[in-house]
Amino acid sequence: NVGRPQDPVEAAWAIIMPRRTVVEIPPVAVASATPNPGVAGQTINFFGGASYHPNPARTIVKWEWDLDHNGTFETVGVTASRSFPAVGNYPVTLRVTDDGNPALTDTETITVVISLPPVAPTAEAGGPYNFCTNRTPWFLDGRGSVNPDEGRSEPGRPPDTIIEYSWDLDGNGIFGEVTGPTPNVTAFFAVRPDPYLIQLKVTDNTAASYPSSQLPNLSDTDTAQVFVRNGTDPACSCVTNLVARPKPGKADLTWTWRAGAFSYNVYRGTVSGGPYVKIGTATAPGLPGTGVFADMGPLTASVTYYYVVREVAINNDELCQSNQASATPPAR
Ligand SMILES: [Ca+2]
Ligand SMILES: [Ca+2]
Ligand SMILES: [Ca+2]
Known part of the structure; x- marks a missing residue:
């Protein structure tokens, strides 16, 4: 509109526009449930600690849960737990709040699935791991993995249980570099001084314990970060x-x-x-x-x-x- 008298509406708009717009970035809520799927009556544990703040100057100071899906966040804490009485799908929402003024929030809703057996296990890869070069040996820990129908089976069949813990250490999607719930990985990571994403795959024996389901053994995978730190790193001392x-x-x-x-x-x-x-x-x-x-x-x-x-x-x-x-x- 060069050379034209300025439109009065445009002029008014220019006056009320703030000179600079500061957009505050909200936190990001990340919720998980273990085990999920689960079975009726079993304790389901909720974890919000993987939530994060994209703005390094801000931090999350409050975690709240709506465990009964009624719109109120009645349960406070990074972790929470409850059981569900019957088969079904149950939404659970996490709300995180940062330390900004005004405080900003984010929510994430996950669905807990309560099933009849056979039910797949839920893998828990542990971590994040800080492996210090001045403190060895180094172990991974998959003992937080849960098999919801542990010990159950069809009549006369062997009880269901986790029969394999298999780890992918080099991120190529192929498991088996190490096996077992708490493998010693000192030799593997001692020569790899970079952050690594590892994966754990746990597998149960559904095929033997629930043959009429015609399902194969059921699996789940989970990811964790590994940091190899020099002994002089503050995280190591x-x-x-x-x-x-x-x-x-x-x-x-x-x-x-x-x-x-x-x-x-x-x-x-x-x-x-x-x-x-x-x-x-x-x-x-x-x-x-x-x-x-x-x-x-x-x-x-x-x-x-x-x-x-x-x-x-x-x-x-x-x-x-x-x-x-x-x-x-x-x-x-
Ligand atoms: Ca509620
Ligand atoms: Ca199972
Ligand atoms: Ca691999």
């Missing part, structure tokens, strides 16, 4: 002073609680270097600046137990692993 003090039947753990740390998961094993089993979580320092955890066992006298603690972020990601401490409880 968070706790270096974990100490375990044995007592008859138990052990007391202490370590330096990093200022600002959200919580620590506590792990125990009976083989030096692992794999370990999670035995609890410390959500606050037991003493000023000190993490304290009492492993009440009961622990067996003269057996050596090995411990590590892992710092955990608010979204449940484990950030790092401590030094290993050990304790050999005496007889009473």
Whole structure:
């Protein structure tokens, strides 16, 4: 419209247009359920910790769930759980809220499927994994995988169970580099210092336990990230002073609680270097600046137990692993 008198409507529009439009990016809600599918009456666990914020200056500060699909978010937390009484499809919605002003939200709705057996297992690949070059060996952990109809079968048939854990470590879609629920992968990743996406495939024995279904063995896959970190990386040196003090039947753990740390998961094993089993979580320092955890066992006298603690972020990601401490409880 050069050379023309400006249209009055256009002129008014130019005045009310903001000079600069700031578009705030909302967070992204990511919800999952384990197991899904499930069976009636079984506890279904919900996880919102994979939600993320595309804006690095913002963070998610609230996770809320509408577990009964009535439009109100009655359950607060990164994790939630409930069971469903009958076969059917049940929508469950996660809402995440960030720390912006005004706060921005996002929701994701997933559908939980409650079925009659036979039901496929749900794979849980664990992670994200932080493998530190100063702390070996390194294990993957698929023990969170669930077979909803575990132990069930048609009359006279073998009970259904997970018969194979198979891992694809190099991202080529071909499984079997390592097998089993907690494979040692130190040798594989020691020569691959890059972030990796790995996959776990779990398979049950439906063909034998439910032959009249004419289904094959049922499988599921899940993905996890692997980071190989130099020993000098902050993720590899968070706790270096974990100490375990044995007592008859138990052990007391202490370590330096990093200022600002959200919580620590506590792990125990009976083989030096692992794999370990999670035995609890410390959500606050037991003493000023000190993490304290009492492993009440009961622990067996003269057996050596090995411990590590892992710092955990608010979204449940484990950030790092401590030094290993050990304790050999005496007889009473
Ligand atoms: Ca609700
Ligand atoms: Ca099954
Ligand atoms: Ca492969």
